[in-house]
Amino acid sequence: NIELLSEAREDYDRYVRDSQYTLGDVNCDGSIDALDALIILQHSVHLTTLEGDDFNAADVNHDGNIDASDALLVLQYSVKIIDQF
Numbered sequence: 001n002i003e004l005l006s007e008a009r010e011d012y013d014r015y016v017r018d019s020q021y022t023l024g025d026v027n028c029d030g031s032i033d034a035l036d037a038l039i040i041l042q043h044s045v046h047l048t049t050l051e052g053d054d055f056n057a058a059d060v061n062h063d064g065n066i067d068a069s070d071a072l073l074v075l076q077y078s079v080k081i082i083d084q085f
Helices: 002-018 034-044 052-058 068-078
Strands: none
Touching (some): 034 052, 034 068
16 A cells, blocks of 8 residues: 555654664764774673664664674674675
């Protein structure tokens, strides 16, 4: 149904516009690098706690968990092995 698709697109556009984070840039310094991966690993072993937009930025594989697989993806992105999450 076209109306339903239009509403979904509007919701998605609003979500993207209102987002306060960049996927992978956990420390919000404008770059996605090993420091972001370190923060993700620290969260995964309960040395730090990520919440809200920080949590969302760290969950690069979109599985609802922050773990070593997210850190690995961030590292791969930072050295250009992958070009998107």
